[in-house]
Amino acid sequence: MGLRKVAVVGAGMTKFVRRALETGKELAYEAAKMALDSCELTLDDVDGVALGTAPEAFDGVHMKGEYLSDGAGAWRKPFMRCYVGGGTGVFTPIQGWYHVASGLFDVCLVVCEEKMSSCQPHPQGAFLTIFDHSTERPLEPNLLWIFALEMNRYMHMHGLQKKDIALVSVKNKRNAADHPCAMLGDPNITVEDVLNSEVLAWPVQRLDVSPISDGAVALVLASENVAKRITDKPVWIKGVGWSLDSAYWTNRDLYYPKYVEYAARMAYEMAGIREPRKEIHIVEPYDPFDYKELHHLEGLLLADKGDAPRLTAEGVTARTGNMPVCPSGGLLGVGNPIAAAGLMKVAEIFWQLRGEAGKRQVPGKPITGLAQAWGDLMQVGTVVILGIGG
Amino acid sequence: MSILEKPNKNVEARVVEGEIPIQSRYTYGLAGEKFFREIMDKARILGTRCVECDYTYVPPTIYCERCFAKLEEWVEVGPEGTVQSFTVLLVALGGSPLDEPEIMALIQLDGADSVLVHRLGDVDLDELAIGMRVKAVFKPKKQREGSILDIAHFAPVED
Numbered sequence: 001m002g003l004r005k006v007a008v009v010g011a012g013m014t015k016f017v018r019r020a021l022e023t024g025k026e027l028a029y030e031a032a033k034m035a036l037d038s039c040e041l042t043l044d045d046v047d048g049v050a051l052g053t054a055p056e057a058f059d060g061v062h063m064k065g066e067y068l069s070d071g072a073g074a075w076r077k078p079f080m081r082c083y084v085g086g087g088t089g090v091f092t093p094i095q096g097w098y099h100v101a102s103g104l105f106d107v108c109l110v111v112c113e114e115k116m117s118s119c120q121p122h123p124q125g126a127f128l129t130i131f132d133h134s135t136e137r138p139l140e141p142n143l144l145w146i147f148a149l150e151m152n153r154y155m156h157m158h159g160l161q162k163k164d165i166a167l168v169s170v171k172n173k174r175n176a177a178d179h180p181c182a183m184l185g186d187p188n189i190t191v192e193d194v195l196n197s198e199v200l201a202w203p204v205q206r207l208d209v210s211p212i213s214d215g216a217v218a219l220v221l222a223s224e225n226v227a228k229r230i231t232d233k234p235v236w237i238k239g240v241g242w243s244l245d246s247a248y249w250t251n252r253d254l255y256y257p258k259y260v261e262y263a264a265r266m267a268y269e270m271a272g273i274r275e276p277r278k279e280i281h282i283v284e285p286y287d288p289f290d291y292k293e294l295h296h297l298e299g300l301l302l303a304d305k306g307d308a309p310r311l312t313a314e315g316v317t318a319r320t321g322n323m324p325v326c327p328s329g330g331l332l333g334v335g336n337p338i339a340a341a342g343l344m345k346v347a348e349i350f351w352q353l354r355g356e357a358g359k360r361q362v363p364g365k366p367i368t369g370l371a372q373a374w375g376d377l378m379q380v381g382t383v384v385i386l387g388i389g390g
Numbered sequence: 391m392s393i394l395e396k397p398n399k400n401v402e403a404r405v406v407e408g409e410i411p412i413q414s415r416y417t418y419g420l421a422g423e424k425f426f427r428e429i430m431d432k433a434r435i436l437g438t439r440c441v442e443c444d445y446t447y448v449p450p451t452i453y454c455e456r457c458f459a460k461l462e463e464w465v466e467v468g469p470e471g472t473v474q475s476f477t478v479l480l481v482a483l484g485g486s487p488l489d490e491p492e493i494m495a496l497i498q499l500d501g502a503d504s505v506l507v508h509r510l511g512d513v514d515l516d517e518l519a520i521g522m523r524v525k526a527v528f529k530p531k532k533q534r535e536g537s538i539l540d541i542a543h544f545a546p547v548e549d
Contacts, residue, residue: 019403020403021403056410057410060409060410121484122483124483128483132449133414133416134422134537134538135422135449136507138537138538138539139507139509139538139539140483141507142483145477145479145494148479148494149475149494149495149496149507150475152475152476152477153474153475153496153520156475156520199478201478201480202479202480203477246455247455248447248451248455248504250496250504250505250507251447251504251505253474
C-alpha cells in the first residue's frame, strides 16, 4: 500500500483514580509529558497530535477536543480529535498510525483523556441520550441493562453460569494488584466475592463491572528512521483494524460480536497473521464487564465461540498461561476512564513486549500482542497489533 | 517503568458546580411517524421489508442499512413474539433499590428480523426464560398518544 513502518517509541500514563484533582487538560499533560520524557523527546520533536476522548458530557465541557488540546501538546500544531465511544482508546493510535504511515508526520503524539468524575450525579447520565429518541428513550434504557441483556444472551447461547464469568473479574482484579496506576487491584478477591456483590440488573452484579475513573494515557509514534534513532527497542504497529456494525443495537444477535471479528480480520491481514491463536502471544481485549473479555476473545478468533470461559477456568489466560489476557489488570482492575482505558491496553502491550512491565511482566518473551476496544452503540470494534523484530 | 511510579494522589478537591443546559425537540421521522400513528390509531405494529435482503425492520426504517435500498413495503408484525434476552432491574439509575423489580427484554416479533426492546409485565419471575412467548399489551385507545409506551408492556401468551 506504500505505507511507512510506524513504531511506538514511548508511553506514559497517569494513575487511574475516582476523582483526580487535576483538570482534564492537566491529566492529558501528565500523560503526554511522561510519554515524551520516556523516549527523551520534547514538544519540538512532535509534528502532530491525535487526541481521543469520549462524550463531552463526561468532562462537562463542550468542544472538549479544543479544550484539551494544549494539555495534549497541540499548541500551534496539526491536531485532530477522534471519537468512537468506548472504542476510542484503540482508535486514536490508529489515527496516529496513518498520520505517520502516510508520510505526513515523522513523530505523532497520541493522547487519550477522560475525566468522568465531573459528570453528576453519575456518568451513566451521559449515556441516557445515546438511544433513539422515539423508540427507545421512553423506556429509559441505561448501559447497565443493555449489557445485562447482552450478557444473558451470551450465557444462554453457550449454557454458561455466572461463576464461569466471575473468574474473569477475579483474574483481572488480582492482576491489577501489581499495577502502580490501578484503582481496584485486589490480590485476595474470590469468585464468591463477585457472586455475592450487589445485583444491579440481573445477571450483572457490582463486581462484574469496571469503575468510573479519571485518567490519561499517551503514546509517542515515530516513523522507522526516527524510531531507530530514538530507541533500540522500537515496538512496531503491525496491523490495525476497525469496524462498525448496525447502529440499531437490536438488529444483531448480541451473543457474538461480529464487528470485533471484522476489525480483527482487517488487522490480522495487515500484520500477515494467519493463525492468530499461535501468533498472538499476549492479549488486552476490552473488559468493561467481565463477560466482555470472553465475548471479545471469541470475536478476535482467539477462542471458539463459547469456549473462552473454559480457557479462563484452565488458566490459559492467566498472566503465566499460554495466552496471557489482560495482564495489566484490565478495565476491571486498573480502572475505566473510557478513552484512556483503551489506550492503556496498547501501552500495556508496548511495555510487555519491551520487557518493561515490572511485576506484571508475562514470562516467555512475547513478540506479538494485540489490544482491542469496543464501544459506540455497542457496535464498534477497534484493534491494534504490536510486535517487536521484523 | 519509573514513569509509572510517579505519585498522583486521589485527593478531596474543591469543586465548582456547572451544567450544559440543552433541551431538544425531536421529530419522529418519516418511518416513525407512520409506525407510531398505527400503534396509536389501530394498535398494530408495522415494519418495513427489504425484499433484496429478505429482512424486516422493526421499528421500521425508510432505508435498508445493508444494501441501501429505499424501503416502501410495509408489513404488519406481531403482536406476538419470542423473548431473546431479558434483564431483571433491581436498582434505579441513581443507585437506590427499586420497590418492584422491573423486567426489560429483547423481543423478536413474529414476522420481524430485527428485535424490539420493551418491558415485560404480568409475568412471574420464576417463569421468566429466554424463548418464552409474549404478546403486546396496548394501553386503552384513549390513553394512547403515539409513543412506544402506547404498548404498556409485553405479557406471556396463555397456552
